Amino acid sequence: MRAMGILMSGTMTTPGRAKIAARHLRTDKWWVQPLITVAVLVSFIIYSTWRAFENAHYFVEPYVSPFYSPCLATSCVEGSSDLGQPFGSWWTFSPSLIILLFPLGFRMTCYYYRKAYYRAFWQSPPACAVAEPHKTYTGETRQPLILQNAHRWFFYAGLIFNVILTYDAILAFKNSEGEWGHMQVGTLVLLANATFLWLYSLSCHTCRHTVGGRLKHFSKHPVRYKLWTKISELNHHHPKFAWISLIGVALADFYVRSVSTGFITDLQIF
């Protein structure tokens, strides 16, 4: 049964409910939010996929692009491998593909992004009180969506990446000759990137749970309770940090690429 180009949902067809044929009766612009989500996420996916496969212009002294850090294969550009090259020469694809699974997994299983892409891409539902187009629904009870429960493992991996990207930001206090004690615009870009990634990770619901949310007795764990209250404050801004850090990481990569290709000059501050 189809209506308005979509399958009719239970809202319109269940016997006993008020017989209203319309999929929804909302009069506001409910479709704007999912449309923006699709536009931003699709743009990011296109850009990051292109960059991951480009396998070039990801290192220019002293910066490594966040899409390629840590660079773990022998094929990595000289100077870009902070943690050595354990993958050796057998890895013939772009070294970015070794690491991107982890930040991708962290964001894919993130409670906030789940809301965003379930609404925007899967239309389940597209907006509140707007009927979804699917005939059946099982939520996150079966494969593959039951894997969303692995979010905490990606969170732990994400913390390791944050440490590495913070280290990269500290290395950016060198100049292009490798001398310490300098700052360029690129230093600020990598610092901002690392800061927003930390804010995104620390405001995460899993972090909130790990720090103190799982407790039954706050009174018996005053330090964890205090930390939980602080993380809860950050958690309130989690969606904001999710978007800023996503755009930030793409901009940081774009900056490194632009300097690497000579498209822009990295201005020295001191």
Added chain:
Amino acid sequence: MTRTAKFRVWRGDASDGALKDYNIEVNEGEVVLDVIHRLQATQTPDLAVRWNCKAGKCGSCSAEINGRPRLMCMTRMNTFTDEETITVTPLRAFPVIRDLVTNVSFNYKKALEIPAFAGPAHLKPGEYRMEQIDVERSQEFRKCIECFLCQDTCHVIRDHEENKEAFAGPRFFIRLAELDMHPLDTLDRKRAAQEDHGLGMCNITKCCTEVCPEHIKITDNAIIPMKERVVDVKYDPVRWLGSKIRRREGL
């Protein structure tokens, strides 16, 4: 200042019904429920509407206004423009009885399926002692007025009647969270939430939080914490092993 507003109200019962148009007087400071009452008083005395406190505390006058689940008594008329037609329908996730009145007994059935608080065997009622910070956390959930707007907007049952058997809904996830976070409750609410009450079906799209007239952070403070607690006992082998070795249940 008095003006005339255009209303479109769903009239009918379980067998059939339709939206009917009305022009009706609106006065300064009124809410949608006031206008519905004026319709009853002046144009259509047989219009069925459930209401009680007119103060957003009883949860009786739940309906859908311009397609959004809301309390009629808390929806101010000055939030609409003069040109706007205001559509009022009954809750669309539940069987309609007549006009704006629905049968919400699904929710009472679900409430019965959740075992009540079970304190430690060695304490009698009256001997329970808790610190204030332990009480505060679940106080947020006790603000629920059982308007069932969250249940109505939840697409898991709104769009899929067949899920009503397996899915308790957001109102009862906050009940489960409240009990699981209670320092003295002794029952396993985590496995029950996942296996008996359908927590895994929730895809955290937050519509319940958006419509809650008490501004309870249903998703962030109840559903997601419960999902994380379920991961602790069902999907995290390290946590599971740790709890077996160190026997640290009920931290």
